[in-house]
Amino acid sequence: MTTSVLEKSLSYDDxxxxxxLIDDDFMRIIFKNQDCIQLLxxxxxxxxxxxxxxxxxxxxxxxxxxxxTIDVLVKDSKGHYINIEVQRDEAGAHPKRARYHxxxxxxxxxxxxxxxxxxxKTIVIFITEEDVLGYDLPIYHxxxxxxxxxESFDDETEIIYVNASIQDDSELGRLMHDFMCKEVESMNYxxxxxxVGYYKESEGGKREMCEIWQKIxxxxxxxGEMNKTIEFIKKLTTKNGCTIEDxxxxxxxxxxxxxxxxxxxxx
Numbered sequence: 001m002t003t004s005v006l007e008k009s010l011s012y013d014d015x016x017x018x019x020x021l022i023d024d025d026f027m028r029i030i031f032k033n034q035d036c037i038q039l040l041x042x043x044x045x046x047x048x049x050x051x052x053x054x055x056x057x058x059x060x061x062x063x064x065x066x067x068x069t070i071d072v073l074v075k076d077s078k079g080h081y082i083n084i085e086v087q088r089d090e091a092g093a094h095p096k097r098a099r100y101h102x103x104x105x106x107x108x109x110x111x112x113x114x115x116x117x118x119x120x121k122t123i124v125i126f127i128t129e130e131d132v133l134g135y136d137l138p139i140y141h142x143x144x145x146x147x148x149x150x151e152s153f154d155d156e157t158e159i160i161y162v163n164a165s166i167q168d169d170s171e172l173g174r175l176m177h178d179f180m181c182k183e184v185e186s187m188n189y190x191x192x193x194x195x196v197g198y199y200k201e202s203e204g205g206k207r208e209m210c211e212i213w214q215k216i217x218x219x220x221x222x223x224g225e226m227n228k229t230i231e232f233i234k235k236l237t238t239k240n241g242c243t244i245e246d247x248x249x250x251x252x253x254x255x256x257x258x259x260x261x262x263x264x265x266x267x
Contacts, residue, residue, distance in 0.1 A: 016200055016209050021179040021192070022129050022164060024071055027086045028056040029199065029212065031072050035191045041074065041082065043171045044125060044139070044162060050077035060104045067263070068104055080121040081105060086179070088129045098124050098142075098159045106157075121156035127179060131163045138166040138173065229253070230264055 019026040031037050034054055041049040053075040060068045072084040083101055087093035101124045110119050126132075133140055142159040145152055167177040174188040184200055187193040198205040229251060236247035244265060248258050 024086050032056050082123045084125045086127045090132045093128045093132045123158045125160045127162045
């Protein structure tokens, strides 16, 4: 751990103590553990899912539009892909965001000349702090249907919303309690309690968290500087008639970094 992190450790202790699984940065850390993902999927999907691969903070690049960093992406033994997201505010869980997640995952998974029937099934799961769909249900399964006869339109896509504000005594309700819980001892599921307890209560875990938060802070500063530079580039192109390439040349942006700026400017 760096000196600067050590100097800030007291404030970081308070920050770590306040974290919950509904906070996406913390959720990504905890759900690097496959046992935690296994518990989550088995409860939400209502059946055992055999996990083949899992990644947290997975980047889906879109060269022609908006890219995404998704919280968790899982591939199961059936070749299905499952995206798990936590969203604390209603805007972040808008149905069109779920639609975009699904479309970008599809574009990432499909290949030229692949038969359409071979595109894998995808499930997008949003765990939300409030009941964003507003029907006072603990879970919502969204699948396509044919309007005229009510039959399923089986394109093998599904969106699931889980309402963390309902914390009853069901398996799902107890899981949502754990998502909203700050105190380790108050958590229901041992696998989550063990993983969260490591980062919140052990010296090694808290040290790792301090290093992670320092990295997030540094990345935030870099992101802020990049946004300022993008604004300068846009002003030069709109007010001074420069091309994007001319503007980057004037601002002495290193050639190896220019593709990142191009993608951000055109998205």
